[in-house]
Amino acid sequence: EAGVAQSPRYKIIEKRQSVAFWCNPISGHATLYWYQQILGQGPKLLIQFQNNGVVDDSQLPKDRFSAERLKGVDSTLKIQPAKLEDSAVYLCASTGTSDNEQFFGPGTRLTVL
Amino acid sequence: DAKTTQPTSMDCAEGRAANLPCNHSTISGNEYVYWYRQIHSQGPQYIIHGLKNNETNEMASLIITEDRKSSTLILPHATLRDTAVYYCIVRASGADGLTFGKGTHLIIQP
Numbered sequence: 001e002a003g004v005a006q007s008p009r010y011k012i013i014e015k016r017q018s019v020a021f022w023c024n025p026i027s028g029h030a031t032l033y034w035y036q037q038i039l040g041q042g043p044k045l046l047i048q049f050q051n052n053g054v055v056d057d058s059q060l061p062k063d064r065f066s067a068e069r070l071k072g073v074d075s076t077l078k079i080q081p082a083k084l085e086d087s088a089v090y091l092c093a094s095t096g097t098s099d100n101e102q103f104f105g106p107g108t109r110l111t112v113l
Numbered sequence: 114d115a116k117t118t119q120p121t122s123m124d125c126a127e128g129r130a131a132n133l134p135c136n137h138s139t140i141s142g143n144e145y146v147y148w149y150r151q152i153h154s155q156g157p158q159y160i161i162h163g164l165k166n167n168e169t170n171e172m173a174s175l176i177i178t179e180d181r182k183s184s185t186l187i188l189p190h191a192t193l194r195d196t197a198v199y200y201c202i203v204r205a206s207g208a209d210g211l212t213f214g215k216g217t218h219l220i221i222q223p
Contacts, residue, residue: 004156031208033210033211035210035211040215041213041215042115042198042200042213042214042215042216043157043211043213044213045210045211045212048210050208055208056210091156091157093156093157095208100145100147100162101159102157102159102211103159104155104156104157104158105156106154106155106156107155107156
C-alpha cells in the first residue's frame with residue numbers, strides 16, 4: 001500500500017515569510033498527526049486530527065501555526081510568519097481505526113534564514 | 114515530557130544481538146510500552162509494543178520486567194541497516210499522539 005505522502009521535501013524561506021506543508025495520509029486512515037522535529041531532538045506532537053476534527057492542538061503555537069483537514073483526508077500545516085526557531089523537520093503521520101501503529105511520512109525539512 | 118529514560122548511545126557488532134534498555138518507573142497500569150526507530154533522514158518507524166507480556170515479531174523482541182518499570186528491546190542479529198535512533202515511548206491509548214524523548218543512537222559496527 002502507498003505510504004504517507006508529504007510535500008515539499010525541502011523548503012528554504014526567510015524569517016517573517018509564510019510557508020505551507022501538505023500531507024496525504026494512508027487511504028482510509030481517520031487519524032492524522034503533525035509533528036515538529038528540531039535537530040537533535042525527538043519529534044514533538046503539534047496537532048492531532050480525527051477525520052476533520054481537532055483532537056489535540058495543545059502544543060501548537062496558535063499565534064503563528066495553523067492546520068486544517070477540511071475533507072478528512074489530506075491536511076495542510078501553515079506557518080505565518082516564520083521565525084528562525086521554526087527551522088525543523090515537519091513530520092506527518094496517520095493511523096487506522098484499529099491500528100496501534102503510526103505510519104510516518106518522510107517529512108519536510110524547513111530552513112528559516 | 115517523555116516518561117522514559119534511555120542511554121544516549123550504544124554500539125553493537127554486526128551479527129550480534131543488540132539489547133536496548135529503557136526505564137519507565139512511573140508507568141501507569143493502562144500504559145503500553147512502544148518502540149519506534151528513526152533511520153537518518155527518514156520518518157520514525159514502528160517496531161513493537163507490549164503491555165506486560167513479552168512480545169516478539171519479525172523485527173524484534175520486547176522484554177518487560179514483572180514490575181513493568183523497565184524494558185529491553187532486542188534486535189537478535191543486528192545489521193548495518195539497524196543503525197538508527199531508537200525511541201522507547203509509554204502511551205495509554207492506541208490513538209494518542211506519541212511523546213518522544215531523545216532516544217538511543219544505536220551504531221552497528223562492521
